[in-house]
Amino acid sequence: KQEVTQIPAALSVPEGENLVLNCSFTDSAIYNLQWFRQDPGKGLTSLLLIQSSQREQTSGRLNASLDKSSGRSTLYIAASQPGDSATYLCAVSGYSGGGADGLTFGKGTHLIIQP
Amino acid sequence: DADVTQTPRNRITKTGKRIMLECSQTKGHDRMYWYRQDPGLGLRLIYYSFDVKDINKGEISDGYSVSRQAQAKFSLSLESAIPNQTALYFCATSDFTQGAGDTQYFGPGTRLTVL
Numbered sequence: 266k267q268e269v270t271q272i273p274a275a276l277s278v279p280e281g282e283n284l285v286l287n288c289s290f291t292d293s294a295i296y297n298l299q300w301f302r303q304d305p306g307k308g309l310t311s312l313l314l315i316q317s318s319q320r321e322q323t324s325g326r327l328n329a330s331l332d333k334s335s336g337r338s339t340l341y342i343a344a345s346q347p348g349d350s351a352t353y354l355c356a357v358s359g360y361s362g363g364g365a366d367g368l369t370f371g372k373g374t375h376l377i378i379q380p
Numbered sequence: 381d382a383d384v385t386q387t388p389r390n391r392i393t394k395t396g397k398r399i400m401l402e403c404s405q406t407k408g409h410d411r412m413y414w415y416r417q418d419p420g421l422g423l424r425l426i427y428y429s430f431d432v433k434d435i436n437k438g439e440i441s442d443g444y445s446v447s448r449q450a451q452a453k454f455s456l457s458l459e460s461a462i463p464n465q466t467a468l469y470f471c472a473t474s475d476f477t478q479g480a481g482d483t484q485y486f487g488p489g490t491r492l493t494v495l
Contacts, residue, residue, distance in 0.1 A: 297482060299483065301486075307488070307489075308487060308488045308489050309423075309470065309486040310486075311483055311484065311486075354422075356423075358482065361430075361436070365474070365476070365482040366428065366436070367413055367415075367425035367438050367439075368413075368415075368423075368472075368484060370415075370424070371422065372420070372421075
């Protein structure tokens with residue numbers, strides 16, 4: 266059974282700092298890995314998707330890396346802003362029907378950026 | 381208008397009642413998913429469907445059933461609700477295109493309380 270772990274569970278940093286969120290998974294036979302953002306009481310917003318054959322993806326101030334063989338991914342946030350405060354979720358999918366099946370989620374990192 | 385909509389957004393019901401949660405999407409995606417989110421447990425997959433004739437159980441399908449009425453509609457039913465089914469329920473969709481990664485997009489969620 267796939268298990269996803271996110272470290273740290275919570276993080277509070279001053280505005281402007283660069284930071285790294287970590288995700289690990291136990292079964293390296295993944296189809297893809299997604300990073301999401303969740304604001305309190307809201308749904309999930311997809312930030313980045315990395316296919317199993319890729320090493321990293323970038324979107325604006327966000328960069329996600331994937332090391333499938335070691336079961337690790339990192340989400341790098343540059344020049345953090347108070348608006349980045351949210352819970353960040355990592356999720357992986359296995360293979361089914363020629364593509365991805367459902368996602369297995371970590372429990373998230375609760376991030377607070379202090380103004 | 382939102383691409384993935386869920387109704388109702390909030391529901392309070394009593395133990396033993398039958399409840400249906402509905403999900404509709406205008407993204408034209410073939411694949412749809414139901415997850416539940418519980419504090420401390422994260423998001424877990426209940427059911428997923430690759431098309432109207434293909435429905436699969438997820439990690440926690442016991443006590444739930446689903447119906448894929450059309451490509452755009454995927455309903456989740458609790459035949460006899462119990463208090464430990466109190467949770468935040470999310471519907472998601474994805475568009476499997478070979479090589480594109482199969483990103484999942486989430487609805488706003490339904491908060492269900494079973495008394």
